[in-house]
Amino acid sequence: ILGLAGLIFGIWIGTLFLKGGYNLGRTEKTYTSVGWLLPLIMLGFLVLRIMFPPAEGQAQSGVLFYSLKGPGAMHAPLAISLIIGLAIGFLAQRSRFCTMGALRDLILFRQTHLFMGFITLVVLAFLTNLILKQFHPGFANQPVAHTMHVWNFGGMVLAGLAFALAGGCPGRQLFLAGEGDGDAAVFVLGMVVGAGFAHNFGLASSPKGVGPHGVAAVIIGLLVCLFIGFTMRKKSA
Template identity: 35%
Template sequence: MIRNREFWLVVLSGLSLGVLGVLLSLWGNPENSGICVSCFIENSAGALGLHDNQRMQYLRPELIGFVLGSVVSALISRDFRSRGGSAPLSRLFLGIFMIFGCAVFIGCPIKLLLRLTAGDITAVAGVVGLVVGVWVGLKGLAHGVEFAPQSQSKASGGILIPGMFILLLVFFIVRPGFLLFSSQGGGAQYAPWQVALFVGIGLGALAQRSRFCITGSIRNFLLMGLRTPALWGLLTFIVAALMVNLITGKFNFGLYGQPGAHLEYIWSFLGMGLVGWISVLIGGCPFRQLIKAGEGDVDAGLVVIGMFIGGALSQSWGIAATASGVSMYGKITILAGFALITVLSMFCRVRST
């Protein structure tokens, strides 16, 4: 396996995500949120005026970088193909609920590992939830739960999401008056934008080449055991992030007083469980959806749109959890998410006759 190019690409991706995930926090991003796709989406939705939480509004250059890095890499390697047509509306809704799951846990699967490697052991419930969610998703796949296959002929909008992110980059640089930027709170904490954009592009390109994804790695491990390179990428991520946290003094082992964390373990478990399950059904975690959207995947593009809607609603409707815990709306939303994915699983199941 170690002579395999794919193996080293995955390991390099894991290493880069782990190291830069911690360093971005050191350079100005919120604690344990050096990279957090769901937080970045909530921030960016706020910057575009889609929600009114004045502490969560900043157009995150990393997010733009992930997509544009993927676009560039896909164009160079001739991977850019406009494709789609697989249960588009279902994916849009699942994108919304994926962010709700993240918002209740407070973070996407990447942040889950960043929190864990910074000593936040409240994240353990999320890890267990994510693994269980992926496992349940795989059981569904094994029993014929799958969306209709994609088709190249049905999709011509592959350039729209890259185009949208180019426009966001223009907005970020030109700063038109309608764009909102927090002056307090998490939205006011950011690394220098050039650094953030550059890191985003680099990670986007690497992830496009390696197809690295947290939930994908767990899925592959559950399917193939130690033979999967993705597992080594995941382990490299964890070890690298842990080392950088220890070296930079960011490691703070404990249950209490952790940044952006709550003690409602059941809901952390369920939130990440929902994310894991959805990720298996739609083919990747929030980060992977951005990368795929950059490759011209229209279905992933719809998930990205859904994630922006989810990011806006999780703030506007008070779904997002805080250090004080998970709101009633957050809890109801998670249960609604499970109801939705169960119904979708029943309806899109290919039953053997």
């Protein structure tokens, strides 16, 4: 709940920059090969996954490393992941689904088209958890979550602001990258690199609490986003 509140607040701050003239510039066409780069990279990873499948109890298979415990080890079988992923990707691309865009459009233009998709996602997730008996109300003992509420809120403020400045949530950026959007592809690669930094340099949180350097990362991230928001505005004549 606090994370969702933080996300909404961060997006609201982003809308203030948008009203103030923040602009990333005009989208321009480029070479077709640029659009194919990320899809081909992902296809390459899929080939590696097929060539070097996980071995029972082994952290490494060929050139790939696998998680043996924790969230990284919890996933559906490959075939099911591909089928459901393609189905969700198709529906999300056709509907222009975007959590950030839904809240931004609601705040800026009072438009509810994307927001209804966001609400539908929340309701379906709630019902699914009820059916699977995975719904446990409360703040304590939630999966992969801690109770340091200030930083639950603050971290998602940073996320919401960053998504608003970037023009889309992570899901939307992933769908756009699949459409050949080079900027979105850079965003996706940035998420991958950022996740590596977070888990290797003590930035990521765990059920025990915020990582050793997580607070500093949130503060620096907010300062960077505010700097970008204030300096990349077109002043009206």
